[in-house]
Amino acid sequence: MSPAAVNAVQVLTIALGAPFVSGAVARMEAVIQGRHGPRILQPYHDLAKLFRKETLAPRGSTWVFVWAPLGAFTAYLVVPLLIPVLTSYPLPLGYMGDIIGGGFVLALAGFCVALAAAESGGPYAQLGSSRAMTFGALVEPSILFIVFTVGLITSTDLPYALAATVRSSFGEIVRPAHVLAAAAFFMVVLADTGRIPVETHTGTLEFGMIDEARAFEHSGPLFALMKWGSAMKQFILYTIFVNVFIAPWGLASSGAPQSVALAIAALFLKALALGAVFAILDNSFAKLRLFKITDFMAAAFLIAVMAVLIFYLGGG
Amino acid sequence: MAHVPTVFDSVANVIAVGVLLAEFGMFRASMVDSQLRLYAVQSWLVAALAAVVAATRHVPSLYALAIVSAVLKAIVVPWIMLRFLHRADVDLARISKVRVSSIVLTGIAVAAIGFFAIGSLRIQSPVLPSAALAIAAGEVLVAFLLIIARTDIVSQAVGIFSLENGVFVASLVLAWGLPILLALALVFDLLVAVLVFAIVIRSLHHQEDTLSAEVLDRLKG
Numbered sequence: 001m002s003p004a005a006v007n008a009v010q011v012l013t014i015a016l017g018a019p020f021v022s023g024a025v026a027r028m029e030a031v032i033q034g035r036h037g038p039r040i041l042q043p044y045h046d047l048a049k050l051f052r053k054e055t056l057a058p059r060g061s062t063w064v065f066v067w068a069p070l071g072a073f074t075a076y077l078v079v080p081l082l083i084p085v086l087t088s089y090p091l092p093l094g095y096m097g098d099i100i101g102g103g104f105v106l107a108l109a110g111f112c113v114a115l116a117a118a119e120s121g122g123p124y125a126q127l128g129s130s131r132a133m134t135f136g137a138l139v140e141p142s143i144l145f146i147v148f149t150v151g152l153i154t155s156t157d158l159p160y161a162l163a164a165t166v167r168s169s170f171g172e173i174v175r176p177a178h179v180l181a182a183a184a185f186f187m188v189v190l191a192d193t194g195r196i197p198v199e200t201h202t203g204t205l206e207f208g209m210i211d212e213a214r215a216f217e218h219s220g221p222l223f224a225l226m227k228w229g230s231a232m233k234q235f236i237l238y239t240i241f242v243n244v245f246i247a248p249w250g251l252a253s254s255g256a257p258q259s260v261a262l263a264i265a266a267l268f269l270k271a272l273a274l275g276a277v278f279a280i281l282d283n284s285f286a287k288l289r290l291f292k293i294t295d296f297m298a299a300a301f302l303i304a305v306m307a308v309l310i311f312y313l314g315g316g
Numbered sequence: 317m318a319h320v321p322t323v324f325d326s327v328a329n330v331i332a333v334g335v336l337l338a339e340f341g342m343f344r345a346s347m348v349d350s351q352l353r354l355y356a357v358q359s360w361l362v363a364a365l366a367a368v369v370a371a372t373r374h375v376p377s378l379y380a381l382a383i384v385s386a387v388l389k390a391i392v393v394p395w396i397m398l399r400f401l402h403r404a405d406v407d408l409a410r411i412s413k414v415r416v417s418s419i420v421l422t423g424i425a426v427a428a429i430g431f432f433a434i435g436s437l438r439i440q441s442p443v444l445p446s447a448a449l450a451i452a453a454g455e456v457l458v459a460f461l462l463i464i465a466r467t468d469i470v471s472q473a474v475g476i477f478s479l480e481n482g483v484f485v486a487s488l489v490l491a492w493g494l495p496i497l498l499a500l501a502l503v504f505d506l507l508v509a510v511l512v513f514a515i516v517i518r519s520l521h522h523q524e525d526t527l528s529a530e531v532l533d534r535l536k537g
Contacts, residue, residue, distance in 0.1 A: 171320045
C-alpha cells in the first residue's frame, strides 16, 4: 500500500472503529455491574437511526449551530493523520503537525462543540460547555508539562519520536520522567473522556454533567456527528496513550497490507485492554464533587511537573 | 538524545518519587484514617526500596531492615494509631486549613527547592542514584509543609512519621553501610516516638477535650 493509502486507512480505522470501542467499553462496564448491557454494536445502530432523522434547530440559532458540529467532526478526522495509529514510521502527513499541533486541532474541536452548545441557547448545554471550557483550561498546564517531558526525553515534540524512544530500550520505559508523564497523561485521558472521577458519562443528572450536556439541543444527523465525534475523541486519546506512551508495539513497519491489518487488530486489542481498565476504574470510584475536580487536576499537574523536575535533577 | 539512566537507577528513583507522591496525597486526605492509610502505603514503598537495594547491591543486612520497617511502619504504627483514634472517639474530619490545590502548588515549589538545593551538592553514593537523595530532601520539606498546614495534632504526628520515611530514604543513600544493630535501634526509636505521641495525644484529649492545635495554642499556664 502507498503511504497515502495507509494514511487514509489510519483515519478510517479511527472513524469506523470508534463506535465499536465505545460499545465494547459500555458492554464491559455493564458486565462488571452484573447487567447484560447493550450489544457491542449498539452505537452503530444509534448513529444509523439518528442519521435518518430530521434536524431541528432552536428558534434564533444561526448557521453556527449547524456548522460547528461539522467543524468538530472534521477536526477529529484530521488528528489521526498526525499520530502513530498503525505505523511505526512517520507517514507523509505525520510531520504536518507535532504534539502541540495535534493538541490544537483537538482543542479546535472542543471549541466548535462549545460554540454549538452556546449557540443553542439551552441552559444545560451552555452549562456543560462553560464547565468543559473551565476544566479544559485546568487540564491544559498538565498537558503542557507532559509535552515538555516528551521534548526533554526525545529532543523533539513528535509523537513518532517518543514511540520510537520507548521501543528502543527497557531503560526508557522505566525512567521516572516517562513513567510520571505517562501517569499524568492517563489522568488527562480520564478527564478528557468524561470518566469517573471527573464525570459520570452514563448519568442522566444534568447538574453533574460536563461534556455530556453539550449535545443536548442537537438532534438528528448533527447529534449523530457529535456523538460520533466524542467516540472518536475517546479512541484518539486511547490510541495516543497506548501507541505513544505505554505500548508502541505491534505497529506496522512497512506498508504491506498484511502488516497493516495486523496493526489494526493490535490497535483494537490494546484499546480494548485500556478500555477494560477504564471500565474497572469507573466501577471502583465515586464521582468527585464538582468543586473537588480541581484536586484531581492538581494531582495530574503535580505528577507532570515532577516528571520535568526529576529529569532536570538528573534522575530521569 | 538525552542521557538514559540505568534500569536500577530508574526503579529506585520511581520508588522514591512514589514516597514523595504519597506525601502529597496526604494533603488531599481530609480524614486522619485516610492519611494513615497513605502513610502505610508510603512505608511499604520505603521497605520495597530497601529490599531492592539489598537485592541488587548485595547488602544482606538491608533485607532485615526492610522486613522490620515494613512490619513496624506499614502495619504496627498505623494499627496502633487507628486503634487509638477509634477508642478516643474524636472528630476526625476537617483537619486542614488550606485548600488542597493551592497547598499542592506550594508543595511543588517547596519540593523543587529541596530537589535542587541537595541535587547541586552532587553527593555520590555507591548504592543509590544521587537523585534519590534530592527526592528524599524534597519529601522531608513537603512533610514539614504538611505539618504546618494541619490544625489537628494527630495529623501533625502522622506528618512527623512520614517525615521519618523521607529521612529513611536519605539514609539509604548516605548511610547504607550502617551496622544493622544501629539501624534497627533507630527504627525502634520510631516505635517509642509513636507510643509517646499516642500517650500525649490521649492525655491532651482527656484533659482538654480537643485535638485542635489552634485550641491547644490558647492554653498558657
